[in-house]
Amino acid sequence: MLVSELDTPALIVDLDVMEGNLTQMADYCRRHNLRLRPHTKTHKIPELARKQIESGASGITVAKLTEAAVMIDAGLDDLLIAYPIVGPAKTARLARLAERAKLTVSLDSEEAARGISAATSERGTTVDVLVEIDVGFGRCGVANETEPLKLAQTISSLPGLNFQGLMFFPGHFGVEPEERAVLRAQVNGLLDRCVETFARAGLPVALVSGGSTPSRYESDQFHGVNEVRPGTYIFNDRNTVGVSAASLNECALSVLVTVVSTSVSGHAVVDGGSKTFSSDRYQAEDGRGFGLIKEDPAAEIERFSEEHGHINVARSDRRYSVGERLNVIPNHVCSTVNLHDEIYGVRGEQVETVWRVAARGKVR
Amino acid sequence: MLVSELDTPALIVDLDVMEGNLTQMADYCRRHNLRLRPHTKTHKIPELARKQIESGASGITVAKLTEAAVMIDAGLDDLLIAYPIVGPAKTARLARLAERAKLTVSLDSEEAARGISAATSERGTTVDVLVEIDVGFGRCGVANETEPLKLAQTISSLPGLNFQGLMFFPGHFGVEPEERAVLRAQVNGLLDRCVETFARAGLPVALVSGGSTPSRYESDQFHGVNEVRPGTYIFNDRNTVGVSAASLNECALSVLVTVVSTSVSGHAVVDGGSKTFSSDRYQAEDGRGFGLIKEDPAAEIERFSEEHGHINVARSDRRYSVGERLNVIPNHVCSTVNLHDEIYGVRGEQVETVWRVAARGKVR
Numbered sequence: 161m162l163v164s165e166l167d168t169p170a171l172i173v174d175l176d177v178m179e180g181n182l183t184q185m186a187d188y189c190r191r192h193n194l195r196l197r198p199h200t201k202t203h204k205i206p207e208l209a210r211k212q213i214e215s216g217a218s219g220i221t222v223a224k225l226t227e228a229a230v231m232i233d234a235g236l237d238d239l240l241i242a243y244p245i246v247g248p249a250k251t252a253r254l255a256r257l258a259e260r261a262k263l264t265v266s267l268d269s270e271e272a273a274r275g276i277s278a279a280t281s282e283r284g285t286t287v288d289v290l291v292e293i294d295v296g297f298g299r300c301g302v303a304n305e306t307e308p309l310k311l312a313q314t315i316s317s318l319p320g321l322n323f324q325g326l327m328f329f330p331g332h333f334g335v336e337p338e339e340r341a342v343l344r345a346q347v348n349g350l351l352d353r354c355v356e357t358f359a360r361a362g363l364p365v366a367l368v369s370g371g372s373t374p375s376r377y378e379s380d381q382f383h384g385v386n387e388v389r390p391g392t393y394i395f396n397d398r399n400t401v402g403v404s405a406a407s408l409n410e411c412a413l414s415v416l417v418t419v420v421s422t423s424v425s426g427h428a429v430v431d432g433g434s435k436t437f438s439s440d441r442y443q444a445e446d447g448r449g450f451g452l453i454k455e456d457p458a459a460e461i462e463r464f465s466e467e468h469g470h471i472n473v474a475r476s477d478r479r480y481s482v483g484e485r486l487n488v489i490p491n492h493v494c495s496t497v498n499l500h501d502e503i504y505g506v507r508g509e510q511v512e513t514v515w516r517v518a519a520r521g522k523v524r
Numbered sequence: 525m526l527v528s529e530l531d532t533p534a535l536i537v538d539l540d541v542m543e544g545n546l547t548q549m550a551d552y553c554r555r556h557n558l559r560l561r562p563h564t565k566t567h568k569i570p571e572l573a574r575k576q577i578e579s580g581a582s583g584i585t586v587a588k589l590t591e592a593a594v595m596i597d598a599g600l601d602d603l604l605i606a607y608p609i610v611g612p613a614k615t616a617r618l619a620r621l622a623e624r625a626k627l628t629v630s631l632d633s634e635e636a637a638r639g640i641s642a643a644t645s646e647r648g649t650t651v652d653v654l655v656e657i658d659v660g661f662g663r664c665g666v667a668n669e670t671e672p673l674k675l676a677q678t679i680s681s682l683p684g685l686n687f688q689g690l691m692f693f694p695g696h697f698g699v700e701p702e703e704r705a706v707l708r709a710q711v712n713g714l715l716d717r718c719v720e721t722f723a724r725a726g727l728p729v730a731l732v733s734g735g736s737t738p739s740r741y742e743s744d745q746f747h748g749v750n751e752v753r754p755g756t757y758i759f760n761d762r763n764t765v766g767v768s769a770a771s772l773n774e775c776a777l778s779v780l781v782t783v784v785s786t787s788v789s790g791h792a793v794v795d796g797g798s799k800t801f802s803s804d805r806y807q808a809e810d811g812r813g814f815g816l817i818k819e820d821p822a823a824e825i826e827r828f829s830e831e832h833g834h835i836n837v838a839r840s841d842r843r844y845s846v847g848e849r850l851n852v853i854p855n856h857v858c859s860t861v862n863l864h865d866e867i868y869g870v871r872g873e874q875v876e877t878v879w880r881v882a883a884r885g886k887v888r
Contacts, residue, residue, distance in 0.1 A: 167613040168888065169888065201831075223831045243784070244793075246782055246846055268785050294787070299785075300784075300793055301785075301787060302787050303788070420607070421664040421665075423633060423664060424662050424663065424664070424667070434804065434859055435859065438798070440803050466858060466859065467565075483635055498830075499885070521865045521884075523796075523863075524533065524534075
């Protein structure tokens with residue numbers, strides 16, 4: 161099948177670009193002795209998780225237990241669930257899944273630790289545990305160096321849990337190298353104090369899992385980090401380019417759309433809106449635009465309805481006509497993929513493969 | 525099963541509230557002699573489409589052909605596809621579906637009309653056609669009174685098409701009654717001129733399909749409108765309340781979430797983010813907040829990560845604790861439902877039914 165034969169809207173992945181992205185990240189990790197544990201939230205496709213393992217990853221990351229189940233069913237056997245698992249329904253499922261794969265969880269509260277311990281010890285299984293520390297993003301995680309130790313000591317004392325180390329997410333890192341250097345120094349200070357405090361308490365920190373998209377090729381400059389969890393790098397997107405973490409020709413995924421209306425002057429409408437792309441905003445520059453049109457970067461996708469993408473063509477010399485097709489790089493590829501049941505892998509004009517987004521909609 | 529036994533995040537619909545919403549809209553339409561053709565994009569569930577028919581709707585509206593196919597498979601037999609159907613793959617499918625149900629399509633270009641005509645006439649089927657006019661929203665639709673006539677005359681001359689009338693969407697109507705009255709007068713002027721122009725040309729306008737959420741109980745004040753296509757009214761949401769089109773106790777759907785972290789001071793994190801709610805913004809007041817927490821309306825959901833909802837609890841007296849559950853009314857319920865595979869219908873504490881969101885992900 162040819163790309164020109166695909167009905168729209170359709171998500172298409174340039175396989176050459178994607179394979180290049182996988183190789184580049186695996187090489188970086190090998191060079192710096194970092195374990196690579198890609199976050200599969202970006203694609204939610206077991207076949208791509210396996211490709212990541214084949215290209216050098218030592219395991220995968222997921223956010224949800226139901227995603228973990230899909231990946232384990234597909235043969236993945238070393239997973240980090242980078243999300244606090246809370247509540248008896250979930251801890252029971254976690255304890256059962258731990259019979260089928262090596263599982264690590266991250267958490268930041270005694271409540272979460274005790275809940276998981278109760279379930280795994282009852283089931284006779286064990287999970288590795290990372291204590292999440294907040295390095296300034298302010299989402300999850302315990303701050304300073306004494307709280308993590310207290311929580312780690314609790315974890316060490318509980319059955320069915322195996323304290324492994326620390327996890328953090330430097331998601332507040334900006335675009336400017338100077339700003340990143342300052343923030344990195346702060347994070348390194350906290351990491352140093354943590355490791356020192358743990359050493360003094362006689363509790364070894366085997367694993368420090370870190371990294372984020374903007375800081376992804378600087379992970380080797382964080383003290384003690386020996387594992388990274390990049391997600392977006394497999395496809396990249398307009399936001400990754402916007403924060404200078406990738407170039408446009410490293411964007412592997414685009415949304416193929418059709419122009420369905422040009423009747424309103426100065427505008428063109430394509431057959432993809434928020435239910436095709438998501439409403440996620442552009443995180444760089446002036447924040448404007450809901451995607452980049454490869455055929456016409458000067459045009460602005462200024463607004464989404466649910467099924468309409470509104471292109472302002474006033475600043476463009478291009479003429480738009482009903483029926484023509486365009487390729488759009490989405491702002492945030494993880495959210496876009498999450499709206500679709502399948503993705504097409506293409507090489508040139510040839511559709512080489514169709515993947516089912518098997519872990520899509522696995523919200524629990 | 526009890527609501528307290530549902531794992532989170534979960535979409536739950538208060539059946540009493542939903543049934544009240546259906547009755548209220550059906551009564552309004554009966555009182556004003558308006559045909560009710562609800563837009564099923566809000567729920568994408570055939571069982572709910574049937575409930576709408578049973579409560580007085582004369583047909584349904586969908587946005588996509590693949591949604592239409594799901595609804596037709598479930599026995600719905602009178603559908604408006606309120607979207608320009610463009611391209612040979614789609615027109616061929618449309619022509620086939622027209623063998624199984626009475627179909628109406630809306631369009632705003634000769635290209636779309638000719639494409640559909642070629643497919644339906646080849647297949648020996650016919651579809652009714654509405655010409656979409658732009659009444660100021662600037663999305664799709666031809667403006668003024670002469671363009672619609674020209675397009676309608678083309679449609680009338682083509683085989684496999686049956687010109688039925690006009691469609692419009694007053695989506696730019698604001699919250700203030702005075703502003704709405706001014707805009708309504710403008711729309712009515714255009715509608716009057718259209719009907720007059722069509723009458724002079726000897727082309728009867730059998731159907732005028734109009735309405736939007738903010739203007740939904742004013743549809744009887746639009747000249748000549750004899751059909752409305754409300755969608756959100758079945759559930760309502762924070763935006764519907766924000767534009768004064770519903771009250772909070774008419775919101776039938778909420779997202780049940782669990783607090784998973786309180787470790788960052790002044791904040792609480794719940795297990796639903798943009799992949800559970802969508803990133804759709806609040807369209808009223810200051811635009812802040814990504815949903816309304818029923819248990820604590822003073823708290824602000826200030827940010828979503830993909831799987832984290834970040835609640836700022838600084839302005840709230842409530843204490844949040846890991847493991848407790850909250851009910852959140854989403855900003856935009858259509859986008860929220862579109863992210864989920866099933867919805868729970870509850871009465872009081874009892875889970876009465878589970879619906880599969882069968883037309884979710886039907887993007888083509």
